[in-house]
Amino acid sequence: MKRLRRTMLFVPGNNPGMIQSASVLGADCVILDLEDAVSLIEKDSARKLVTKALRSWSFKSTEVTVRINPITTVYGPLDLEAMLEVQPDILLIPKAEVASIQEVESRISAFEAARGGETVRTKLFALIESAAGVEYVHEILESSPRLEGVLFGGEDYTSDMGVARTMGGMEIEYARNKVAVACKVHGVDAVDTPFTDVDNHEGLLADARKAKAMGFTGKAAINPRQVGIIHKGFAPDPVEVRYALRVLEAMEEAEAEGKGVFSLDGKMVDAPIIQRARQMVALAEKLGMVKASNVSREGGLV
């Protein structure tokens, strides 16, 4: 099963204290930010600090992403060059459009060639935050084999569209749906836009649940206090997990009896239901909701 990315937590790239504590904040992934969180006169300082941290500091099991500056700015290529020397898990490419991803891909390929074909381990995430980015999301996802996901940026997207951002989020509904579906088609993660009202925990929980229902695999966080709430929003429903366990149990019994098709609670169970049940149980195992060793025999939630 792929790595969990329920939360990607932004951490300012020029703040040593926050970088040091990034791995204990509970997020599946942290984003060390060299872009919006860093003023123009501190770009060099943040780049150096993040480079040194990636060389020396242990982020333990937390996945580390670095958001570089747009590749079209003077800072973007400098960031990319520095990050390729230390190779974080992921590079988040802002203002992602086909041309910018192709440019990054081409620079990484050139770096690999210059190092005698040594493969860069770093994967890419496209930060889609413009109307063009949303409309051409499929083409963007085809622009580099290193892409592992998309992070949708609702604030810049609505700014580009010239529309107001609202609590209900109607103005980003189309973009969210399009990004989530495109990511599913390409088999990559879809991470939803941050919820910017950091004190509105109920609103965040509802928004996280909505994102999950749309098909997002996670949500960006801009404050450590948001992490637990987002995880709650993305946790599988225990009722659904129990049903999934029963589906797998019934499937085992049907297989033992040589039945190709079987029913559960009066409803026929077919391949898509079994597949969904397997995914649900695998996720529940990963989150410690069920015991991995005896899932199919006992079917009990932890």
Added chain:
Amino acid sequence: MRVTRTAKAGTLESNDIFIMVSPSEAEGVNLELQSIVLAQFGRQIRDTILRTVAARGVTQVSIMAQDRGALDYTIEARVETALDRALAEPGVIL
């Protein structure tokens, strides 16, 4: 190599270190260090700063360092940034 311009890096926030490098009249590295953990880690901080300066090839500079509990890699990053800023050609974007 001599530092001929004054430059700064870092902050006075917790876990950070503020570094100011400036031209020195005398040969060598003239380091003035203040730290909230001077008694426990003064020697280590001083060594890290001097090692970083030497690695950059700088032999004549005055350094004022105000430490707020920075780890070694943060100290290295801030010293290198201050030196890069001091030694950069005018107009070069770092």
